[in-house]
Amino acid sequence: MKSINFLKKAWTGVIEFIAMHQIPIMIILIIIVTAFPFLTTNKYFLRISTLCLINIVLGLALNLVQGYMGQMSFATVAFFGIGAYAGALSVMRLGLPSLAAMVFGMVTAAGFGFLIALPTLKLKGYYLSIVTMGFCEIIRIVEMNWQELTRGSLGIMNIPSVTIFGNKLKSGRANYIIALIILVIVTILIKNLVNSNFGLSLKSIRDDDSAAETMGINIVHIKRVNFIISAAICGFVGAFYAQYVTFIHPSSFTSAVSQEYIVMIIFGGLGSIPGTFLGCIILTVLPELMRGLLQYRLLIYGALMVIMMNFMPGGLLGNLDLKLIRKKILDRRKKTERKGGGGE
Amino acid sequence: MNANLVVTGLTQKFGGLTALNDVNMEVRFGEIVGVIGPNGAGKTTLFNIITGVYQPTAGTIMLNEKKINGLKKYEITRLGFARTFQNIRLFKQMSVLDNVMMGMCCRSKASIFDNLFNTPKKRREEKLQEQKALEILETMGLLDYKYDSPASLPYGEQRRLEIARAMATDATILLLDEPAAGMNEQETADLLITVSKLRDSGYTIILIEHDMKFVMNVCDRLYVLNHGELICAGTPGEVKTNPDVINAYLGKEEEE
Amino acid sequence: GCGEKKEETSSGDAGTSEGTEAAGNAEGTVKIALYGPLTGNNAQYGLTYQATLNALCEKVNSEGGINGRNVEVVVYDDKNDPKEALNVANLIVSDPEVVAVIGSQTSSPTLAAAPVFEEAGIPMITPQASHVDITPTGDHIFSISCLATFEGGVIAQRMIADGYKKVAAIYANDDYGLNIIERWKTDVTEAGLEIVDVEEYISGQTSDFTPLLSKIKEAGAEAVYIVPSYADTAMICTQMGQLDMDIQKYACSMCYTDAFLEAAGEASEGTKVCNFIYPETTDETFIALKKLLNEKTDMENIDVYATNSHDAFMLLVDAMKEVGTDGDAIVKWLSNVKDWPGACGPITFDETRHPEKQLFWFQVEDGAFTYIGQ
Amino acid sequence: MSILSVKDLKVRYGGIQALRGISLDVNEGEIITLIGANGAGKSTLMNSIMGLVPKAAGKITFKGEDITKKETRKIVKSGVILAPEARHIFPGFTVKDNLMLGGYFGSTSENEKELETVFTLFPILKERIHQMGGTLSGGEQQMLAIGRAMMAKPKVLMLDEPSLGLAPLIITDIFKLFGRIREMGVTIILVEQNARMALKTADRCYVIESGRIVTEDTAENLLRSDTVVKAYLG
């Protein structure tokens, strides 16, 4: 009992410390992760860490819809896939340069996002979930069947690697850095977004949508824009992913994979950016660490999921709002100062 | 003086039930108008229609001679209406301050790009919003709770927070549904002062309340509904002595 | 071609890793990596590989290993998923002790991972993947299996020879099915047969074939080529029975397994199945392998998964016995093998780095396969 | 004889100490009322008697039996009934179904009879008998919540702000009703913001401030006490 209390206190202490020193901590972290690929030559580490970065981006995009808007969506991976295919095809058939292909992937995914958001966002709760799941399946089935375009289940191979200023970046290191840059930009954008009026509107829709609408929020519009932003992010990384792995296949874009992302962000904590980071990293690395367990791997993974939820139902950092904590601490300090000043 | 809000021939049917029947009503700028009546008389329904939750079966609602029924909920709010709810509906996972700031979102001038890129314009706006939100919290006496979760607030404070949130939408007309419910007499008295102050600072207020002491003291005029029909309208003094009203609503044994 | 484009870092990697291996590991074990589905829906195949290789590995080591060095098989799971396969491939190439790779079972995880091995200069032999695009990845990539198109042609010939006029086919639109069906269609049409219906479906998520079968029935086919693996074929046979469809069935080599007979039961009667293995064969390699696996594992009848993984492994072992553990040397040796004694016939890699093989025909009679010719 | 007694009850919500050691005794057949400012802990006290919130310390006995750790359902079965704050009616059930669920342990015929009593009290509920609970007006829901609690034929009836949202006429009615129910031998614990009304009906009263009982006296005395009048009666 006492030790638990102590742990809790230590935990709040750590969180408060982080909340108060966000910017220096961010800088140190960015330096560490930027330096990482120069410290190792191990391709596998690079591959897994690049995957982590990509997964975090997808997790953040999903979190925007699920954590902040409160709608479980299976469409993340569909948009990711659309971006990947659009990116790959635009490089291979249209000869677009890499960055243009990523933008193309982003626009295509956003377009699809717009299309399905148009009618479906009037739906709520599980009704929306199932529609996104259906959408994900439909997209995958199209990828499977439209063989002239996508080569169906043969997958698209030999996708040219990312090219920047005419240089092909084939090494894991270069791709890692690009993924990192994408992640940093996406994180900043999403952080801005959720800390703005737009973010407030999203959260209020999550908590009580009719009340939100009565408070003057055009919920359909906000939901749609949010959905499209999320889709666009997924599409962008999708196009990058295609050029990074150089081989894409419909089986990577199923609703089962979407489910994995849902698990990641719930595990990390819905509606929390650091939570998404943590959840995505842990659940990308953990299965890799458990490789040695062979067929027992997923068995244990399932059990861990149950145990984790039982002990931390809100996820690791559910609804952790560093900004709010920071404000609270500053407020507390101000008060004590004032009291102290009054005493003198 | 011109009437600001004019309700004519308002009728609302739910299946076989007529919740409102041919209700006419006028609210003038700067007034506090009370709507009273027995339980199930249709008061909340009236609010729901004005704020666009229901589309009325018949009748019109005009604001400054412009028809507003048929508009969407959020459009009506942007015209300057804001309301509180009989069953408190705060945003439970947001802090008290955010609950208030959220009310200002509908007036935000920042585009989605301003929000995404955290432009100076957005930052300036946000700063102003926060300042204003803190002011509103201060008026409602909620400043100490600003970073708390609304669920942990006592019931009475939650009602005040609802009013604060409504004020934040920059409304000119506040619709308060039983603002004093669940408050003790002291708190009701405080609320009375707050509401009067709001009127003085330029709000038009329509309120539903069962606490007669409160209603009689704060309202300029009263409308009384019974079974969806308007049975009486007038100053508190007139209404208090109207036999129909006494029969249907107040009861005879007014002791105090 | 690919070798020249290699970036500095990666070729540097390969260099150092081989350097350390040559210096520090001369007396140590030789690692051969196996990756394949050990979990998920195709796990049985991956597990067969694993069991076969383990048995063989033990045998090779007990007979003195590779010039005195022990062989070790390191196993990785790819869940039959291209994404996982890529992870695994990177994991394998980052282990400097791995000399050669065997994997995977189907084409997409193989396709996904092959470029990684090619780039790292590690020879890879896939026991099963038969897609035409696999070996063109680079000259380090070999396959023990015939090109998928080969089987399509053989089955078409059989149908033609059996004298059917109206034929139909049902296939899963996976890499295997897509490859095979094109060849079959061309061959059959060239011979003047009428294709009355070709039905495709998505593998792995279809268990109800009645709509497709009803269509084939309606189209009046006399014979049907059932392309997919034994499980789906069994289900198709059963459902054909339920629909009273009395049509000659042709099935692929993957169906030559007891599991198929068991799963399809009576409905499998009369089905013609082709196979690379002729069980009464007198081939020494095959008999030795069967004996070994009967002893060391619970496999009774050995299938192509066992024979092909055997071939892949033993080819690598033989290569290393002769030319050591250098990747390029192994590749060179493999390219030059001639009539190497494989478990289903001699192996010679042609310019596509696939071998050519012979197919045998069987028909299901009274719940057993009966040989009906080559 | 005290039918329900609470000893040194402490309740915590996370970091907030909602009850800091409450003790009270309720005698059979009396009406007691709890008054206190918003957030004093009145609802928390009732909820913890019902076993709805975990207790940090303390003991609750009903008819001499320890019910501190009992499940809510068993407490309900033994006759302690709560009409909770904020109504909590079942929005997807009709008025009738809501009421019938109130008599969960009773037989159907008993419930039908009881139903009639509730309807004579709140005639409007009879008019709305097939309407969904969720679409009722606020006051109608409140009547439904009170009616539903009565359906259970309680031995101890706890009412958390029963007058919330009710029209004045109805309020006088229900307070009269409480008198009548008491006559039938039912013990009533009442939490009210309308303290004057409550004190007039009640026998005894506890005043709660920030999770502690600060005053305990007969209702008559308190009505005359200056401090209480000043603090709670305005």
Next chain:
Amino acid sequence: MFLQQIVNGLTIGSTYALVAIGYSLVFGVLRLINFANGAEYMLGAYFIYVLMMRFGASAPLAVPLAVITLGAVGYVVDFVGLRRLRKKNAPRMSALISTLGVGTFIENAIQIWVGTETKAFPNFLNFGKITIGKTIISGTQIFIFITCILLMLAVSFVVYKTKIGKSMLAVSQDQMCAKLMGIDVSLVITLTFVAAAMLACISGVLVGSYYQNIDTNMSFIVGMKTFAAAVLGGVGSLPGAVLGGLIVGLAESIGASYISAGYRDAIAFAILIIVLLVKPSGIFGKNNVDKM
């Protein structure tokens, strides 16, 4: 052929319907998608397989045994996965992940236990065939359809007409308040899980015996389609679940034969989406009025 396709569609539809009832039941009570439902369905089928093919049990012994065992599994799922969460008033999302974890566990346990290759399943529902014109209807198909309807009626009776059913519905609306009525909330939830698992088991067995084949793929696909079916019919509505299942089945079968077999699942989902756009709460779903 059209009639044949209808018959085929109705048969798969009924098997979806059976699982969908289980979904709807749990959803109706807990507002929770039970992701373990698909795994339970698979476990039921595998259990029969092991009992009959490995231990040689006869069908009349094996089926009840499996159904009872699955009931126990349902209990364990609730006990291990959800009871603690309930006590903590955890958000619904975590319960969902918990069931997903249990599902993953069960599926992989089966793969390790029995192996992943497709298994021949005993055909103990062989009742012959009827031929009407060109249309063939097998006894199995009729049996499956009737079982589905009977079970739906039985479960509907329990839910809509009995006290325990009323308790279930009460729990679904307001757990705290249900407790205050004297309802044993935990028991009700556990019972729901047990019943849902048993239903899943029955449909697993029926499906296995219809196709005479089971594989480890069966849970995810069926889980997804029946989830769709339950939503299509209106989650929480039992007749809705059955109707949804039948519609998905028919859509698949007719879509596969007249539009494109490759796109069959896409067609089923497209229909789902269209229906939801027209009727956002599903066919029999109630539109929740949100009274302010």
